[in-house]
Amino acid sequence: MKNVWYIQKLYIGGILMFKNLRLVIGVSIAISSILLLMYCGDNSVNPMGGDTGVQDVAVRQCKNNAQCLADEECKNNICVKKETTICRNKTDCKANQDCISGKCVDIVEDAGLDGSLDIGDNDVLKRGKISSDPSIVDFGAMRFGERKEKVVRVKNIGNADLKVIKIELDPNADSKVFGFRTDFKVGSFLGPNEEFEITVSCQQNDEALDSGDLLISSDDMDTPILRVKMKNSYKDEPDLIVKYIDATNNEITYPDANSTNNELTIDMGNIPIGEKKVKTITIQNTAEESIVKISEIKYDIYNYNSTNINKFSAKLKDKEGGSEIELPVYLSPSDSVVLEVEYSADNEAINDKYDISILTNDLDVNNDKDKKENGLLIMHLTAMAGYRDPEIAILDLTDKDILSSGIDFGEVEKGIKAVKVFKICNRGGGVLEIDKVSGLVNGNFTIEPSSLEASLKYNQCLNNIQVDFTPQSIGEVKDSLKVISNDRKNPTVEMGIRGLGINAEMRINPGSIDFGDIIVNSVANPVNVEIKNIGDGTLIVNNISFGSGSSKDFSLSNLPVLPMKLKNNETTSFVVEFKPTTLGKKDGVVVITSSDADNLQFELTVTGNGSNCDSDHADCNNDPSDGCEVDLSNDIKNCGGCGNVCNPANANGKCEKQKCIIESCKGTYLDCNNDVSDGCEADKLIDNKNCGDCFKICGDRSSCSGGSCLCDSGYLNCDNDFSNGCEVDPKTNKNHCGECFNNCGNNAL
Incomplete structure (x- = not known):
C-alpha cells in the first residue's frame, strides 16, 4: 500500500x-x-x-x-x-x-520539455521573477578621482513572492572602483510588482575604463543570479598637448598641423652670464572625456649635461611655481601640469642641449593618425649664454612691448593735458646705442627728454620717456616716434602715436531740488536726476555723492556703476530721496564730478522741511483738524508713507510695520522670487520655469500646461527629468525607438 x-x-x-x-x-x-x-x-x-x-x-x-x-x-x-x-x-x-x-x-535545469514551468490556464504553480532597471549601468565619462552614483531598481515581475538571497559584487569587479548600498534587507521577500532600489557607485582611480557586475541572487528559478553590468565609457581618446612661450615671446603649441613626428625643439634663448632662466612647459589634456596618464619622464636621456658648458635641471609640478609631484600623473580633460626646466648661465655657451622623454597613454602624440609614436614624446631643449648682439624694445610701464601697437591716448578733452610714459630697453646682449637724431617725426605731440641719445647694456632701459597730448581742437591727431640704433635686425624702428580731441558737455536735470514740507519720518516722493552728455566725444561720470555738511535726511539710490562713459546724447540717472527725522529745514549738496573740462564738478542743491507727526503716523490729507490721521504701520493705502499703496500684482497685500508684504497669492499665481515689487509673478499653470510649483522647470521641447510639464509633439521624456526637457526623438533614437527603452539592438537603426 x-x-x-x-x-x-x-x-x-x-x-x-x-x-x-x-x-x-x-x-x-x-x-x-x-x-x-x-x-x-x-x-x-x-x-x-x-x-x-x-x-x-x-x-x-x-x-x-x-x-x-x-x-x-x-x-x-x-x-x-x-x-x-x-x-x-x-x-x-x-x-x-x-x-x-x-x-x-x-545549475539544475527545469524539468519541463520546453524549459519552462508554465502548467496552463489553471495557474496551479506561481513563482517570482526578478528584473532590474537598468540592466546595464553606464556611468559615462568620469574625471580622475571623481565618484558617481546611479540607482538600479530591482523588481519582482512574477506572480508570486520572490526571495532576494544575496547582493554582492562579482569577484572580478574591482571593489575599489565599484560599490553599492541599499536599504533592502537581504533574505526578505518581494511581492509581485514590488521593487527596491540599489545605489551603485563608480570611483575613477586611474585612466582606464572599468567594468564589473553586481550579482543579485534570488529564488527566481530562471534567473537565480541576476547580473547588472556596470561600466564607464569615453567617446574619445587621450589627447596630450604641450604649450610654452618661445624665445620671441610667442606661444607655441605642439602638436600643430606641421607636426610630423613625436619630437619638438624648444629654444630657451640667450641667457646673460650669471643668470638662471626657467622655461615653463605646460602639459595639458585636451580630450573631451578621456584621461591622460603620464607614466614615465626621463631627463637628459642623451647625457648632454656631461658635456654641456652649463647645466640644465627639470622638475614636474602641479602648476607654475607650485609643488613638485610624483608619477604617475592623471590628467582629466582640460587639466594640466608643468615641467619647469632651469638653465644656469654660469659661463659663455653657444649650444647647450638637454633632452626629456615623456611616456603617456596618448598613442598618437603628434595627431597624424598612425600611432607609431606609441605614447612617447621627446623634447629637445637648447640654450645660449652670454650672446652679445643688442636688441631694441619699446615697452610700457608693465613691460608690454608697444612697438607694433603704438601709443593711443584715446579721447582727450579739449584743453586737457594727457600723459603717456614708456621706456626704450636693450633686450639683447652687448650695448644698444641710440642715435641722437631719434625723436618725433611731425611734432604734433611733445616728448621728454627731448633727446633720446643713450647707451644701454643688456636689460638696461632709458626710463620715464613722457609723451604729452593737449588737444586744441576736436578731431584725431597722429604722429610717430622714430628710433635709430645699432640693432642689426632693426636699425630703424617707428612707433605710431595717436589721440582724439573731444569736447564732452554734462547737463544735469533738474538743476536743484526742493522737497517742500514733509511730515517727520515720512518719505517724500523721490526725485529722479538725469545726467546727459550734450557735447562731442565721450563724457566720463566719475563720482556722485553728497558734499560735506549735507543733512543725513537726504539719501541717494539707483546709482549707476561708476565711472560711467556716456557717448553723445546718452544719459544715466539716479534718485534723491528725503525722509526728515526732525522738524525744521534741511539742506544738502549732491556733488557730481566728470570729464567735462568746463564743468569738472557740478553741485546739485537739495532742500526740504520736516513737519510734525510721529514716526508711525502722518497727515496724509493735509487737514490739521484730524491731525496725523493715517497709521503708516498698517494702512494698506499709505504703507510706510502717504500714498504708498500696498497692492502687489496677483496677490493680497498687507501693510506690516510700514512695509508692504504678500499675505497670499491669488488664483494660480505663485511668489517664487520673494519680491513684493512684482507680486505673485508666476502662473503655475503655464510658467515653464515654475510649472505646478516654484522652480519646477520644463526644459527644451516641453511646455507647462495645466501645471504639468508636457512633451512637445514628437518627443519623449525617457529619463523622467523635465529639467532637461524631452530629450528623446523616438524617430531616430535607437535606444528609445518609437517609445522609451525600446532598444533596437546592435547594428540596427
Whole structure:
C-alpha cells in the first residue's frame, strides 16, 4: 500500500506538470515504468515516514541539503552539484555552470520539455521573477578621482513572492572602483510588482575604463543570479598637448598641423652670464572625456649635461611655481601640469642641449593618425649664454612691448593735458646705442627728454620717456616716434602715436531740488536726476555723492556703476530721496564730478522741511483738524508713507510695520522670487520655469500646461527629468525607438 500511495502521488504530480496531451501520455508512461521498478524492487521508500530528501524532479528550490540529491547541496536555496573548482567569475566555469561564492557549480535545469514551468490556464504553480532597471549601468565619462552614483531598481515581475538571497559584487569587479548600498534587507521577500532600489557607485582611480557586475541572487528559478553590468565609457581618446612661450615671446603649441613626428625643439634663448632662466612647459589634456596618464619622464636621456658648458635641471609640478609631484600623473580633460626646466648661465655657451622623454597613454602624440609614436614624446631643449648682439624694445610701464601697437591716448578733452610714459630697453646682449637724431617725426605731440641719445647694456632701459597730448581742437591727431640704433635686425624702428580731441558737455536735470514740507519720518516722493552728455566725444561720470555738511535726511539710490562713459546724447540717472527725522529745514549738496573740462564738478542743491507727526503716523490729507490721521504701520493705502499703496500684482497685500508684504497669492499665481515689487509673478499653470510649483522647470521641447510639464509633439521624456526637457526623438533614437527603452539592438537603426 505504501508503494501504491507513492505511485499515485508521482503520477498526479506528473500530470499537473504538463498541459499538452501528448506530453501527458509520454510522461505517464515514463513514470509508470519508474514506479514498476520501485514496486518490484527495494521497499526502502517510506512515503508516510516524513521527508526522504528527494524532491519532485521539476523542483529546483531547496531549504536544506536533505531536499537535494546525494551528489548535490543546497546553495542559496538552489540544489546544485557539489563542486570545489575555484572561480572569479562565470567565464572560469563550464558552459552549464555559474560562479557562486567563489566556486563553479552546476545549475539544475527545469524539468519541463520546453524549459519552462508554465502548467496552463489553471495557474496551479506561481513563482517570482526578478528584473532590474537598468540592466546595464553606464556611468559615462568620469574625471580622475571623481565618484558617481546611479540607482538600479530591482523588481519582482512574477506572480508570486520572490526571495532576494544575496547582493554582492562579482569577484572580478574591482571593489575599489565599484560599490553599492541599499536599504533592502537581504533574505526578505518581494511581492509581485514590488521593487527596491540599489545605489551603485563608480570611483575613477586611474585612466582606464572599468567594468564589473553586481550579482543579485534570488529564488527566481530562471534567473537565480541576476547580473547588472556596470561600466564607464569615453567617446574619445587621450589627447596630450604641450604649450610654452618661445624665445620671441610667442606661444607655441605642439602638436600643430606641421607636426610630423613625436619630437619638438624648444629654444630657451640667450641667457646673460650669471643668470638662471626657467622655461615653463605646460602639459595639458585636451580630450573631451578621456584621461591622460603620464607614466614615465626621463631627463637628459642623451647625457648632454656631461658635456654641456652649463647645466640644465627639470622638475614636474602641479602648476607654475607650485609643488613638485610624483608619477604617475592623471590628467582629466582640460587639466594640466608643468615641467619647469632651469638653465644656469654660469659661463659663455653657444649650444647647450638637454633632452626629456615623456611616456603617456596618448598613442598618437603628434595627431597624424598612425600611432607609431606609441605614447612617447621627446623634447629637445637648447640654450645660449652670454650672446652679445643688442636688441631694441619699446615697452610700457608693465613691460608690454608697444612697438607694433603704438601709443593711443584715446579721447582727450579739449584743453586737457594727457600723459603717456614708456621706456626704450636693450633686450639683447652687448650695448644698444641710440642715435641722437631719434625723436618725433611731425611734432604734433611733445616728448621728454627731448633727446633720446643713450647707451644701454643688456636689460638696461632709458626710463620715464613722457609723451604729452593737449588737444586744441576736436578731431584725431597722429604722429610717430622714430628710433635709430645699432640693432642689426632693426636699425630703424617707428612707433605710431595717436589721440582724439573731444569736447564732452554734462547737463544735469533738474538743476536743484526742493522737497517742500514733509511730515517727520515720512518719505517724500523721490526725485529722479538725469545726467546727459550734450557735447562731442565721450563724457566720463566719475563720482556722485553728497558734499560735506549735507543733512543725513537726504539719501541717494539707483546709482549707476561708476565711472560711467556716456557717448553723445546718452544719459544715466539716479534718485534723491528725503525722509526728515526732525522738524525744521534741511539742506544738502549732491556733488557730481566728470570729464567735462568746463564743468569738472557740478553741485546739485537739495532742500526740504520736516513737519510734525510721529514716526508711525502722518497727515496724509493735509487737514490739521484730524491731525496725523493715517497709521503708516498698517494702512494698506499709505504703507510706510502717504500714498504708498500696498497692492502687489496677483496677490493680497498687507501693510506690516510700514512695509508692504504678500499675505497670499491669488488664483494660480505663485511668489517664487520673494519680491513684493512684482507680486505673485508666476502662473503655475503655464510658467515653464515654475510649472505646478516654484522652480519646477520644463526644459527644451516641453511646455507647462495645466501645471504639468508636457512633451512637445514628437518627443519623449525617457529619463523622467523635465529639467532637461524631452530629450528623446523616438524617430531616430535607437535606444528609445518609437517609445522609451525600446532598444533596437546592435547594428540596427
